Amino acid sequence: MSNWKWQEGDYTVVRTCAWSPPGEHPVGWGLRLFYKDDVLHHVEGDPTNPITQGRVSIKFLELPAYNNSSERIIYPMKRDPKNRGDNSKWERITWDEAYDMIEKETRRIQKEYGPESIMTFIGTGRDLWHTVPKITFSAFESPNFNYPHNGWSCYGPRSSICVYVLGAGYPELDYATEFPELRYDDPNYVLPKCALIIGKDPLVSNPDGLFGHALVDMMKRGTELIVVDPRATWLATRAKYFLQLRPGTDAALYLAMCHVIISEDLYDHEFCDNWVYGFKEFAERCAEYPPSLASSITGVPEDLIVDAARYWATEKPGSMTWGLAVDEKVNGIQTAHLVLLMCAITGNLDVPGGVLLGGSDREAPTSWWGWEELDDDIKAKRLGAAEYPCVSTACSTTQCDIAMDAIRTDKPYPIKMTFTMSSNPIACPSADPRMVDEAMHRPDFNVFADLTMTPSCASYGDLFLPVASTGEKDGLVATHYGALTLFVAACVKGNQVGECKSDDEIMLDLGWRLNPSKFPWKDLYEFLTWELNGYGVEGTWEDLRDSELGFVTPPYEFEKYAYGLQTWNGEPGFGTQSGMVEAYCQRFADWGDDPMPYYEEPPYSPVSTPDLAERYPFVLTTGARSWSYFHSEQRHIKRLRNLDPWPTVEMNPADLERLGLADGDWVYLENMFGKCRQRVRATPIVKEGTLMAKHAWWYPEKGPDDKGFGPYGVFDANINQLVPHGLYGKMGFGSPFKCMICGVTKAEGGPDFEEGWPVNAWDKKPAYLER
């Protein structure tokens, strides 16, 4: 009997705090995992977890189906590169053979082409954002760590802007994480009067360290919402102000809101006088956007813009949480800049009940560990770094469009080997996925570390490393990847499935083999303790696991800028070049952009490309999250698939009527870049003329060798065929995933499946139980 493992009848119960897999951001779901005969049987929420307090997402309730699925690959496998695309050719091998292959190819490529010809690929914020950089910089000694979402348009603009404009870690809602015992009832907690929810649907997405349901807890206690979204989400319909804008036009809206706040003298004079650099110039910039103009651009009524701005400036403290829609536009950096300024000029930064901020000493979201030790001539070869210092100063990654161009063209040098840990490029993150698929056949050797076969690996993988899931590994969870550590908790292993290893174990194995001097930890636990201490928590990983809650909250300090806690030298102020919040950012000017935020029409829109819009009359936003799925995962989990069985495009009933379409019809979505097929979902939550199409769809049930639409039918529904590669902002950030244009035509039908698909799919007995 211990705090983290005990017996209940026939079940052994293990307490854990989940991160990934299945794919998830660091929400830290508190879970109790029930094992019977060493097999995960069911999952319950852990009521003692201070954040989630017993609540669980459906994806984690379905963890047994995910972990025990017959689709899991539980042994290493290889396939001769000449057989790429033929999925009957995979052979089971041992870990030693797999590592031998990696070592042999690494040494050969390092010698013949240089280590820069090895590129790693990572997906979204799972618990390997501290792992893959180490594999890249320290094991392979390559400078090319690649996140293949064009224009780094998830988290990149939002987190980098914090570095340049605030000199701080990530901003987040004040949801009483600093009071783990009593939470909202702690007498020192200040409830935000107003919360600004921007381009985010946190109840569904729980991103990056925010437990979305906390908003409901806060609303019950009186917090009012201002929601900015083109779709009437659950939160939007309960908001005090719902600003339903045209996708891609956020910056115009925030310029106008700031204009109202400044021109009506509702701003925080003391804060602006002391701490905002370039306030006067910023006020002039905002004056160019009166609400009437913003209204004509965004489609939000003028009086709503004015009222919401007044409310935000006067109902204090106001908190804010922003989402992916801030980034997924060419104008992403400027949009993010404006959101921060809207919080700054109202005096809401880093005050109780306001916007929490990470300290300047916090790690950037992309870990730099091992980077410094690379030779200067190798560092200089990082793809896209010289062209886009705005990307390369804050992020240790490549600029991903340029990285993909190198694979495609061998310029400036060829990429001979790739190592993909947690990404499915042709199904999910990459624009122009058919081009990416073709390009990815060029390297000599492509390694994947994943849990199931994916369209990407089926198409161009040569080696598959099987990864352990939640419940199968020991690890840590920390919010915002270290950029704002609201809490740290232990992920605990309950059983071993096949020969699966955790990403950290794979990293250590590779490091010890390829470059042992850079991997000083003697085992996983020494490594986890080192990571834990890096988050500012003392003691060993085992101490944390064994503790009463398995969970710690590093102390949070408010108004750090006033006490010298937000700068490197201990002086009061912010950790920026000017020591203030930068409305005017000299660095942006140095990097060839406007030093101040501005609005720019999306590159393809009814306004910027009216001729094209005649043929493709809808404004298209994509990828609003689904309760069932984390990106391209879980399509094979029966109960999750039943909840959301098909790729759908949300359309207003008036548009459907006009086009002679009906709910449930299959349609082609098409523009000048490509085409895909999805199913209509009639709904008034989108305005006439706006569409929202789901992303990351593929059909596991089609099998890996489906010829019609590529492996698992991946090119049937993939909306990213309508998004161009290489279209991003002047400083290398932001791509138009959430603001394209498209046309709709009726399709003859949907994908052809046997009777009963997809709802009766995956009824097979969990194969690993037989193995």
Ligand SMILES: Nc1nc2c(c(=O)[nH]1)N[C@H]1C(S)=C(S)[C@@H](COP(=O)(O)OP(=O)(O)OC[C@H]3O[C@@H](n4cnc5c(=O)[nH]c(N)nc54)[C@H](O)[C@@H]3O)O[C@H]1N2
């Ligand atoms: N059109 C459109 N496209 C989008 C978006 C959008 O909104 N619209 N969103 C974009 C965003 S924000 C992002 S971040 C990208 C995401 O893109 P990716 O992160 O590449 O997402 P996935 O396609 O889910 O690929 C993840 C793979 O990792 C595996 N996996 C899950 N957990 C783990 C783990 O812990 N370890 C390992 N080794 N593997 C794991 C899964 O099985 C899956 O095959 O997609 C982007 N694509």
Ligand SMILES: Nc1nc2c(c(=O)[nH]1)N[C@H]1C(S)=C(S)[C@@H](COP(=O)(O)OP(=O)(O)OC[C@H]3O[C@@H](n4cnc5c(=O)[nH]c(N)nc54)[C@H](O)[C@@H]3O)O[C@H]1N2
């Ligand atoms: N269940 C689940 N959870 C996830 C993921 C998942 O795939 N599934 N993915 C994870 C990842 S990597 C990320 S980045 C986060 C993303 O999670 P969020 O940040 O919540 O982003 P989205 O769900 O893509 O979109 C949020 C809202 O933005 C709105 N929106 C669309 N276009 C615009 C626009 O131009 N302006 C404004 N203001 N709003 C717009 C959409 O209508 C939607 O309601 O979720 C994470 N969590």
Ligand SMILES: [Mo]
């Ligand atoms: Mo993301």
